[in-house]
Amino acid sequence: MPSMNPVVLALLSVLGSLAGLFVLITLGVIAWDVIQTTREGKLRLVSSLSVRNLLRQKRRSILLGTAIGFGMMVLVIVGGFAAGLSDLMLNKVFALMAGHMEVAISERTTVKAAMIRDRARIAAIISNGAPDHTEIRDNLGVFSRVIGNGKAYTLIVIGVPVSNVDSYEKGFLDYNIVAAPGNDLWALTNAGTCGIFEEKAKKLNVKVGDSINVRFTKIRGAYEARSYKVGCIFKDSSFFMNMTVYVDERDLKKDLGYQPWETPGLQVMLRDTSKAERYANAIHEALRPSAAILEGQFAGRSQETFALAPIRDESRSNLLQRIALVSGDPNGLSNALWISEALARENGLSVGSPATFRYQTKYAGMRDLNFTVGGVYQPKGVLPARSAVYGADLHHKYYYDGIPAEHQKKAAELQASNHPLADAFVPEWTLLPRTKTFDAQRAKLTRLSSTKWKGEAVDVRTLKESESFVLKLEQVLNTIAYSGVLIMFFIIVIGVVNALRMTIRERTREIGTVRSMGMDRREVRLLFLFETVSLSFFACVAGLVVGLILMGLGGLIHIPSTGIFSMLLDNGHLHFMVRPLNVIVNLSLILAITAITAFFPARRAANLHPAEALRHTAS
Amino acid sequence: MKTVLTALFASLLLAATAAAETVNAEFLLKKLDLMQKMGSDITAQVSIIQQRSGQAPRKLESRYYRRDSDDSFLILMTAPDAEKGNGYLRVGDNMWVYRRNTRSFQHINRDESISGTDMKGGDFEKRKMADLYRAVMTNGREALTEEMLGSRPVYRLEIIAKVDDVTYPRQIIWMTKDTYLPLKVANYSGNMTLMVSQYYLAYQTILGRYFPLKMVTRDEFEKGNQSAMEISGVDTSPIDPRLFTKAKLEEFSQ
Numbered sequence: 001m002p003s004m005n006p007v008v009l010a011l012l013s014v015l016g017s018l019a020g021l022f023v024l025i026t027l028g029v030i031a032w033d034v035i036q037t038t039r040e041g042k043l044r045l046v047s048s049l050s051v052r053n054l055l056r057q058k059r060r061s062i063l064l065g066t067a068i069g070f071g072m073m074v075l076v077i078v079g080g081f082a083a084g085l086s087d088l089m090l091n092k093v094f095a096l097m098a099g100h101m102e103v104a105i106s107e108r109t110t111v112k113a114a115m116i117r118d119r120a121r122i123a124a125i126i127s128n129g130a131p132d133h134t135e136i137r138d139n140l141g142v143f144s145r146v147i148g149n150g151k152a153y154t155l156i157v158i159g160v161p162v163s164n165v166d167s168y169e170k171g172f173l174d175y176n177i178v179a180a181p182g183n184d185l186w187a188l189t190n191a192g193t194c195g196i197f198e199e200k201a202k203k204l205n206v207k208v209g210d211s212i213n214v215r216f217t218k219i220r221g222a223y224e225a226r227s228y229k230v231g232c233i234f235k236d237s238s239f240f241m242n243m244t245v246y247v248d249e250r251d252l253k254k255d256l257g258y259q260p261w262e263t264p265g266l267q268v269m270l271r272d273t274s275k276a277e278r279y280a281n282a283i284h285e286a287l288r289p290s291a292a293i294l295e296g297q298f299a300g301r302s303q304e305t306f307a308l309a310p311i312r313d314e315s316r317s318n319l320l321q322r323i324a325l326v327s328g329d330p331n332g333l334s335n336a337l338w339i340s341e342a343l344a345r346e347n348g349l350s351v352g353s354p355a356t357f358r359y360q361t362k363y364a365g366m367r368d369l370n371f372t373v374g375g376v377y378q379p380k381g382v383l384p385a386r387s388a389v390y391g392a393d394l395h396h397k398y399y400y401d402g403i404p405a406e407h408q409k410k411a412a413e414l415q416a417s418n419h420p421l422a423d424a425f426v427p428e429w430t431l432l433p434r435t436k437t438f439d440a441q442r443a444k445l446t447r448l449s450s451t452k453w454k455g456e457a458v459d460v461r462t463l464k465e466s467e468s469f470v471l472k473l474e475q476v477l478n479t480i481a482y483s484g485v486l487i488m489f490f491i492i493v494i495g496v497v498n499a500l501r502m503t504i505r506e507r508t509r510e511i512g513t514v515r516s517m518g519m520d521r522r523e524v525r526l527l528f529l530f531e532t533v534s535l536s537f538f539a540c541v542a543g544l545v546v547g548l549i550l551m552g553l554g555g556l557i558h559i560p561s562t563g564i565f566s567m568l569l570d571n572g573h574l575h576f577m578v579r580p581l582n583v584i585v586n587l588s589l590i591l592a593i594t595a596i597t598a599f600f601p602a603r604r605a606a607n608l609h610p611a612e613a614l615r616h617t618a619s
Numbered sequence: 620m621k622t623v624l625t626a627l628f629a630s631l632l633l634a635a636t637a638a639a640e641t642v643n644a645e646f647l648l649k650k651l652d653l654m655q656k657m658g659s660d661i662t663a664q665v666s667i668i669q670q671r672s673g674q675a676p677r678k679l680e681s682r683y684y685r686r687d688s689d690d691s692f693l694i695l696m697t698a699p700d701a702e703k704g705n706g707y708l709r710v711g712d713n714m715w716v717y718r719r720n721t722r723s724f725q726h727i728n729r730d731e732s733i734s735g736t737d738m739k740g741g742d743f744e745k746r747k748m749a750d751l752y753r754a755v756m757t758n759g760r761e762a763l764t765e766e767m768l769g770s771r772p773v774y775r776l777e778i779i780a781k782v783d784d785v786t787y788p789r790q791i792i793w794m795t796k797d798t799y800l801p802l803k804v805a806n807y808s809g810n811m812t813l814m815v816s817q818y819y820l821a822y823q824t825i826l827g828r829y830f831p832l833k834m835v836t837r838d839e840f841e842k843g844n845q846s847a848m849e850i851s852g853v854d855t856s857p858i859d860p861r862l863f864t865k866a867k868l869e870e871f872s873q
Contacts, residue, residue: 108728145840145841213840215814220783222787223814224810446725449725450724
């Protein structure tokens with residue numbers, strides 16, 4: 001977005017401030033008038049006279065009220081459509097695709113992949129951080145080229161837990177997915193079957209029992225192809241939902257190259273979405289990583305257990321200042337293993353010796369890592385007497401394929417946050433800072449991708465943060481509506497001013513009479529103000545009612561569209577949503593505009609001298 | 620895709636030495652690796668015509684600069700207009716994509732596509748076929764046979780990936796018996812679905828090296844899709860080392 005000239009910006013600020021001050025003063029004067037008149041017990045008299053005057057000028061009141069009511073109706077309908085669109089996108093599309101909250105881990109070693117290595121651990125952290133979640137589900141979907149008996153399409157193949165019989169049907173209902181007539185949702189539980197929406201089945205020219213061929217890329221970049229039999233055809237849903245194909249998540253996970261304990265990402269559905277940000281912050285806090293320490297022993301040598309710590313490249317000099325490298329190349333840590341003197345002595349190792357480090361993984365049993373000893377050091381009390389360190393490059397190559405078992409005592413010693421080398425150890429993952437908007441999130445990820453990072457990057461995000469552009473879209477629609485209505489109101493304002501001027505002119509002698517009978521200037525001012533404001537109020541209420549009726553009727557109409565327009569529809573219907581706060585704001589805005597507009601002609605009427613007003617004759 | 624790259628910058632194969640050596644999978648894979656080693660800097664014009672089923676052909680043109688002595692590579696897109704000015708730069712282990720419209724560089728991953736083609740970032744890495752693949756063993760013997768491909772006597776070698784980060788876990792390669800030049804490569808997924816076939820239609824000797832000038836890649840999964848690559852204007856003159864820099868790529872793209 002181009003930046004605005006600072007002088008213009010300053011000028012606009014000054015003008016805006018003056019306009020705001022003007023509005024506040026005017027409304028303040030009106031409020032003061034109302035308070036004083038109420039104190040004097042004359043408010044009822046003034047308001048009843050106002051209503052009577054309104055009824056005396058029926059045609060003028062109806063025409064002016066219709067214009068104001070129309071403006072209110074437009075605001076209500078556009079606001080309802082914008083809010084409905086946001087609700088549709090956020091809660092019926094993005095929430096189903098991304099959950100109310102998401103923990104995403106990008107792993108970058110040889111290739112970049114979405115990867116949570118320890119699903120159970122992260123799911124437990126989520127479960128603790130978001131106690132009233134309704135579901136924690138795997139974000140298991142892949143863009144795929146799908147070929148049927150007709151054209152090929154790029155669709156999203158999604159894994160669903162078909163083995164979970166208890167929640168199977170509910171899972172689909174939550175997504176608003178129902179079987180088309182003559183189809184059985186449960187057919188998807190048969191091995192090698194898939195479910196597809198009517199529209200895409202038609203385009204691919206497949207029916208139940210036919211096969212579709214699917215091509216996708218595995219997490220390590222290899223192409224994979226497989227065939228599914230169409231088990232169930234679903235009734236068409238939204239534009240986005242129609243792009244999905246459902247298969248057994250166990251098959252898809254395996255085909256994509258994930259182990260049973262791994263997952264691409266975890267999505268969380270909440271009972272109360274207003275708590276999402278608080279929960280996300282709590283989960284983010286709980287995801288602070290420890291140092292990625294391994295604990296094991298050298299295979300075939302001394303069975304003494306020791307901790308093996310990965311050192312960041314940039315922390316090598318820090319390490320060398322705290323330990324004493326007895327032998328080996330001080331610059332060669334990145335791809336080497338350095339061991340303490342005690343380990344070297346007990347295991348008969350020296351620089352250049354091959355050594356196999358064996359440790360217990362959490363899920364894949366014992367694992368051997370082959371090293372060549374690159375250095376021997378004196379720990380000097382900073383590291384345990386029996387310890388070893390190795391470079392970040394080797395860590396990234398080895399660690400993630402065999403995450404260590406938890407609760408290992410010697411590893412825990414080095415994982416203490418106050419350890420003098422805490423900042424030098426490579427952490428389990430990099431925790432990305434929380435971001436509040438889609439733009440900030442995108443900027444964060446762009447910054448990350450512009451560097452050649454390796455390891456795992458963990459991001460915790462809520463739906464509203466990730467998809468804040470949807471809320472922006474709602475704001476844009478509302479702004480467009482306000483702009484249009486304000487232009488209309490500018491015309492209405494001219495009408496109000498003109499109508500009041502005519503009224504004052506017609507009723508000058510009446511003003512003189514009531515002033516002679518004891519009505520003071522403030523009450524005369526309020527008389528005219530109340531006329532306009534009460535007209536606006538009743539017109540707005542009528543506009544609101546008509547708007548609600550039109551939205552109700554609009555929502556009943558079925559629009560048969562499967563194209564891009566169907567993005568705006570909820571199962572073929574327009575989706576409106578009334579936000580009470582928006583209605584109150586709109587109503588207040590219109591009343592404020594009309595009150596301010598009416599104030600000055602009303603003041604002019606009130607300032608007329610009673611004797612001159614009585615002498616006034618209509619020319 | 621590795622083989623496409625191999626083909627792009629194929630190097631010398633000395634036919635005379637072939638007869639004296641034992642031909643097995645390792646030998647043939649090393650021959651393919653040898654083809655990737657360039658004795659000199661290379662500059663070439665590369666044209667790719669992509670044909671997608673039911674769509675108009677799309678022609679991509681680019682200028683390639685390659686120097687193996689420091690593992691540098693630069694691709695500058697020259698057509699179509701949507702791609703013009705974009706570029707890819709590789710220096711050592713780093714590979715960036717430069718987008719002209721945003722004037723920004725981004726690291727590119729091994730599995731990311733190059734200009735929407737079948738080529739990926741990883742295809743430009745100096746990974747050796749012999750390190751990535753081994754022969755498929757059938758009854759304790761390597762799946763290596765001799766047969767005729769059209770009128771040419773060839774070796775038919777079936778290989779399987781040793782690592783999990785290759786584009787195609789299985790391949791069958793047909794290589795000429797006399798010069799060990801690949802004529803056809805069939806690329807399979809892990810479950811042996813034929814995904815892509817590559818055909819090498821023309822070679823030319825430049826400074827005593829065989830250089831593939833024309834090749835066709837056929838999508839066997841989605842029939843009707845194919846791309847034809849043609850290389851021209853091959854120049855082996857030394858390239859200014861300053862060319863393989865971000866600044867130069869940015870300057871070129873203007």
